[in-house]
Amino acid sequence: MLASVGTRGSGAGGGRMTRRFLPLDGVRVIDLTTSYAGPIASMHLGDLGADVIKIERPGGGDDCRTWGPPFVDGVSAWFASANRNKRSLTLDVRADAGRAALDRLLATAQAMLVNVSPPKLARLRLTPDEVLAAHPRLVYCSLTGFGVDGPDSGLLGYDLIAQARSGLMSVTGELGGAPQRPSTALTDIVAAYVCALSIVAALRDVERTGRGVALDVSLLDVALNLMAPRIASYLAGEPEPRPSGATDSVLSIYRPFRAADRTIVIAIGNDAIWRRFCAAIERPDLGQDPRFGTNELRRNARSELTAVIEAVIAQRVAAEWLERFEGADVPSAAVQFLSEVVADPQVKARRSILVGDGGEQRLASIETPWRVIGGHRRADGPVPEAGQHGEQILREVGLSDDDLAALRACGAFADGRPPR
Incomplete structure (x- = not known):
């Protein structure tokens, strides 16, 4: 599974061989997440070479597709920033036929991500116990607001909620002013890296033991980790912090x-x-x-x-x-303001901002924050339209014309635009 492929370089050095870094080549990931944190996690797995199949609901797809403006040719800029290197399938997993098709997909996969609360997982028959009983070598990653246990495990969670509950907002803002949220999806983005890291580690464990793994990642736990030095200082006797006007709690200047x-x-x-x-x-x-x-x-x-x-x-x-x-x-x-950030010579030299199809600068995503020295990863795939690869994916797992017709008839599957 953990492999790389040699490819002939085209830059300085002419015919020298460079390392194509695709350690997850051959790994299939079923992504049932919506919004932002889960899709970023699966995007980075796709960056590492995984075949990421994004499951979206018929009739609308991922909620993040509607997050805007801005939209570029009808595509949400937020959505584009979190969904490169994926294929999309619209499938209603609440329907029996859709659930059966999902099981066919899971039988061919090595990992899955889901970001719904435990009560909803139970209604969908997608709890860790149920899924791993049917697919015992799968890596199952649950990403929720508050985790799979505890008194608040059933509550909906978003980045804003995690920042508030963790105390992160309580120390952010002008000195003496009201608490503020850092103006980016901070816990979502960090949670995505936590999910990707834990999935890669669990894949290695499955290779070694042959047993599947259930992972539990929550936005609240991620935000608490972001607050680790402030919580540790408070418990060690420091006064309870308040918004401090961008000063540090320990370093003086x-x-x-x-x-x-x-x-x-x-x-x-x-x-x-x-x-x-x-x-x-x-x-x-x-x-x-x-x-x-x-x-x-x-x-x-x-x-x-x-x-x-x-x-x-x-x-x-x-x-x-x-x-x-x-x-x-x-x-x-x-x-710096963002107009300066995108023109920063260091940012440009590192090619840290990835433009969309045809060099469209208005639709971009951000390069992963690691590089392979002396090598490169996969080319950046385009952002999929909802359901764009649906028939192709279902045929790959053995569904026939009659099966597809039955799924369409009951509304569990909707065709998208064929892949380009």
């Missing part, structure tokens, strides 16, 4: 500052950086002052130091400060 023209951030991670920073802002006296010699001392004097640094940073434009800090090996950056 690790925050934004307003330069003459825009905002920059400065990260003082140790005492040596502190001394270099003080020299760069032409205040070596601060770096030599024993009252500020350690992070703990600087944190005790945070208000005093912050006021001094704010006054100094405000005197020059950001570009000048960033050049100085780079020369002094002090971590810093401008707070």
